[in-house]
Amino acid sequence: MSTYVDEGVVLRRVDYGEADRILTVLTRQHGKIGVIAKAVRRSGSHLASHSDLFARSTMQIARGRGELDVLVQAQRAGPVPPAGDARRAACAALCAELADRVLEGGHPLDEGLYELVAAALEECADSSRDPRAAVAWFARRMIDRLGYAPELRNCAGCSRVLDEVPAHFSAAGGGLLCDACAAADPGAVPCPVRVIKVLRVMEAEDAGLYARLRLDAPTLEVLETVVERELEQHVDRRLRSLGVMRSLWTAGTPGYP
Numbered sequence: 001m002s003t004y005v006d007e008g009v010v011l012r013r014v015d016y017g018e019a020d021r022i023l024t025v026l027t028r029q030h031g032k033i034g035v036i037a038k039a040v041r042r043s044g045s046h047l048a049s050h051s052d053l054f055a056r057s058t059m060q061i062a063r064g065r066g067e068l069d070v071l072v073q074a075q076r077a078g079p080v081p082p083a084g085d086a087r088r089a090a091c092a093a094l095c096a097e098l099a100d101r102v103l104e105g106g107h108p109l110d111e112g113l114y115e116l117v118a119a120a121l122e123e124c125a126d127s128s129r130d131p132r133a134a135v136a137w138f139a140r141r142m143i144d145r146l147g148y149a150p151e152l153r154n155c156a157g158c159s160r161v162l163d164e165v166p167a168h169f170s171a172a173g174g175g176l177l178c179d180a181c182a183a184a185d186p187g188a189v190p191c192p193v194r195v196i197k198v199l200r201v202m203e204a205e206d207a208g209l210y211a212r213l214r215l216d217a218p219t220l221e222v223l224e225t226v227v228e229r230e231l232e233q234h235v236d237r238r239l240r241s242l243g244v245m246r247s248l249w250t251a252g253t254p255g256y257p
């Protein structure tokens with residue numbers, strides 16, 4: 001059986017048979033693949049931790065005869081996934097579900113995409129980072145890659161240049177709307193100037209500057225609503241993890257910067 005080595009992160013897993021798991025793994029070189037991890041639910045399995053959700057490992061994989069390849073060996077290549085913190089796990093789950101939904105299996109990824117997904121999952125686990133900010137960044141990047149970069153400088157309705165004043169974000173309309181055009185879209189999200197500025201940092205793909213921004217709770221709230229509307233508009237079905245994440249955030253227990 002021929003084998004190959006690649007680094008990958010586990011996006012999804014389902015138990016299979018007596019003790020196996022079937023993993024959906026996003027790999028650096030081979031894109032999204034299906035892998036069977038045999039006997040990983042038996043105690044003492046040396047592959048068990050590599051079949052955890054969001055685990056990042058360098059994997060030796062044998063080519064299978066059917067759709068699934070077989071995980072043979074693995075070595076950890078990233079931090080331990082955020083087990084035990086439901087909110088961080090919910091944020092990571094949303095990133096993983098979005099990646100799984102949007103990326104087609106079976107062919108190599110576009111440049112930088114693997115790093116984007118792996119970094120998002122890592123930031124969700126990083127106690128010095130707000131996982132909601134990581135989700136918003138990742139979701140915006142993925143929506144842009146789908147070809148739906150929103151119009152943020154001119155009104156997406158009438159093309160008028162937008163001044164440095166609050167505007168309305170319309171996912172259906174393709175970006176920010178002036179007051180006059182926003183009247184036609186009751187679903188448009190009112191955006192304060194500070195949110196518009198954050199959206200423009202995201203548009204510029206300036207990850208360093210974005211990481212340094214202090215996003216207060218109201219700003220994050222609007223940002224999340226914008227991203228949520230875009231996901232609903234551009235990703236076919238409602239993302240299951242989005243509801244889970246929302247319900248966890250609104251359940252109380254503050255504690256993130």
Ligand SMILES: [Zn+2]
Nearest residue numbers: 155158178181
């Ligand atoms: Zn307009």
